[in-house]
Amino acid sequence: MFVILVYDAGAKRVQKFHKICRKYLNWVQLSVFEGELTEVQLERLLAELREVMNSEEDSVIVYGFRTRRYFVRRVIGRKKDDPDRRFW
Template sequence: MYVIMVYDVNVKRVNKVLKISRKYLNWTIRSVLEGFLTKESYESLKRELLKVIDEKEDSVYFYLIDTDRQPHKIVLGEVRTDFKFIG
């Protein structure tokens, strides 16, 4: 499956999250990584990240893209709803 990972974590943990994520995915822009993963690799990545992030403060979003289906979004930690728009 093709995975897009987007993260928003506390500055104290950002380097750890990036280091773990780069073992599995390609770093594309600031807080976004993507690439092909097996189900096993995807589960390993999630387990490693859960050991590092604070689920009450940090957010990691996964977009799973399968050619036969619509993408699924999985969120680890806080679901952000406090977006501010500039306009």
């Protein structure tokens, strides 16, 4: 499945969140990641994030798409290098 993950973490945990997400997904922008994951990989990622998160202060939002077929991504301004992305 194609996943977009966004998080909002306290200053003390931002780097930990970032490091965990980079293991599984492509870094798009500050606290935004995307990529293809299996259900098992997604559950592992969320479990790792739960271990470091403070549920009173932090949040994680995951958007899951069964296929990229209906997904369109537009970037305006500076873009990160990733040959798998479409830019207009």
